[in-house]
Amino acid sequence: MDVKSRFLRYVQVETTSCEANEGCPSTPGQWDLARMLVRELREMGIDDAKVDEHCYVTAHIPAKGRQTTRLGLIAHMDTSDGVTGPTHPQVIDRYAGGPITLKNGTVIDGFGFLPALVGQELIVTDGTSVLGADDKAGVAEIMQLCRELTAPDAPDHCAMCIGFTPDEEIGRGADLFDVAGFGADYAYTVDGGALGELEYENFNAASCRVTVHGVNIHPGSAKNQMKNAALIAMEWNSLLPPAEIPAHTESYEGFYHLCGMSGDEEKAELVYIIRDHDAAKFDARIATARRITDFLNARYGEGTVECAIRESYRNMREIIEQRMDIVEKAKAAFTACNVEPIVQPIRGGTDGARLTYMGLPCPNLSTGGFNFHGRKELIPVPSMVKMVEVLKRLATDAD
Numbered sequence: 092m093d094v095k096s097r098f099l100r101y102v103q104v105e106t107t108s109c110e111a112n113e114g115c116p117s118t119p120g121q122w123d124l125a126r127m128l129v130r131e132l133r134e135m136g137i138d139d140a141k142v143d144e145h146c147y148v149t150a151h152i153p154a155k156g157r158q159t160t161r162l163g164l165i166a167h168m169d170t171s172d173g174v175t176g177p178t179h180p181q182v183i184d185r186y187a188g189g190p191i192t193l194k195n196g197t198v199i200d201g202f203g204f205l206p207a208l209v210g211q212e213l214i215v216t217d218g219t220s221v222l223g224a225d226d227k228a229g230v231a232e233i234m235q236l237c238r239e240l241t242a243p244d245a246p247d248h249c250a251m252c253i254g255f256t257p258d259e260e261i262g263r264g265a266d267l268f269d270v271a272g273f274g275a276d277y278a279y280t281v282d283g284g285a286l287g288e289l290e291y292e293n294f295n296a297a298s299c300r301v302t303v304h305g306v307n308i309h310p311g312s313a314k315n316q317m318k319n320a321a322l323i324a325m326e327w328n329s330l331l332p333p334a335e336i337p338a339h340t341e342s343y344e345g346f347y348h349l350c351g352m353s354g355d356e357e358k359a360e361l362v363y364i365i366r367d368h369d370a371a372k373f374d375a376r377i378a379t380a381r382r383i384t385d386f387l388n389a390r391y392g393e394g395t396v397e398c399a400i401r402e403s404y405r406n407m408r409e410i411i412e413q414r415m416d417i418v419e420k421a422k423a424a425f426t427a428c429n430v431e432p433i434v435q436p437i438r439g440g441t442d443g444a445r446l447t448y449m450g451l452p453c454p455n456l457s458t459g460g461f462n463f464h465g466r467k468e469l470i471p472v473p474s475m476v477k478m479v480e481v482l483k484r485l486a487t488d489a490d
């Protein structure tokens with residue numbers, strides 16, 4: 092089996108994760124993929140391949156030769172709920188250029204990366220769901236590498252620690268990851284986009300829930316009595332810097348993002364995510380949210396506004412800066428495979444960021460895919476083939 096046929100098989104297992112479900116895994120379909128992967132790993136002769144009680148798949152391949160590094164590779168099995176429903180992958184044998192019209196009429200067009208893909212074999216959907224290259228491309232590439240490293244004619248390589256996680260898309264993929272049991276010296280998540288992407292900087296991230304408690308009184312007799320929670324919530328938002336929102340920021344610029352609001356005179360709620368690459372600026376954003384809350388409580392009475400801030404993840408750069416050798420190794424592997432490394436900050440987070448703070452330094456590598464989380468998601472087959480080659484380089488060139 093090659094990486095393409097693996098990918099086509101894995102994407103047909105429905106593994107959409109679900110934020111509303113508290114359990115891990117959040118959806119039963121992830122078990123189906125986990126068991127399929129364990130079965131395939133065992134068939135390759137990897138006897139310790141297993142899935143634990145929370146649907147984390149692990150497997151270890153002993154070193155062949157004299158290398159002592161234990162290299163980890165990690166991908167997530169769940170897919171985004173951006174568009175739900177089963178995935179029906181479609182293969183375009185040779186992309187001729189121009190707009191791609193999917194079966195249901197959805198058109199993929201106007202993306203700057205498309206011209207470079209002319210002549211390549213692409214995998215898209217029928218337009219009714221995400222493709223799930225995020226992150227089943229990562230899963231397929233790692234699985235194909237396992238196949239190649241367990242073949243009798245495999246080259247010498249370091250010891251490999253393989254991990255497939257559930258529920259990354261809902262921010263829980265690292266929660267129950269057994270770093271000690273995994274046993275890697277360092278690792279990479281294979282969960283990025285375009286071929287060559289190499290990421291070791293991500294946002295510092297927090298969620299922020301603002302609750303306003305109002306006083307509701309018949310509007311006819313409300314003078315000097317009513318505190319309208321909905322209006323106070325609007326005031327809270329108006330005190331944020333207006334341009335520091337996702338629609339006005341890029342690269343290293345942070346933001347406040349209002350992602351939910353509800354309310355009436357009695358009670359109102361605002362939900363934000365707060366993001367910044369720079370730790371000091373991130374802390375300043377949190378301080379701003381608290382200051383606005385204090386200001387409005389001084390104006391309307393103590394206890395009117397509550398602000399609950401929960402840190403989600405930190406920028407892995409702080410830790411990786413002390414392990415730049417693993418970034419250099421990734422760059423070297425790409426370069427050795429004639430792929431230009433594209434080092435860029437992630438405007439988001441990864442499981443690797445969390446794992447980095449749990450003691451496993453873990454930058455992120457490309458999968459080769461594009462347009463994640465939507466119906467226009469696609470992946471060129473040659474990029475997947477290339478990524479297997481890059482991962483193999485990491486394994487054969489490790490110390």
Ligand SMILES: [Zn+2]
Binds near residue numbers: 167226282
């Ligand atoms: Zn992903």
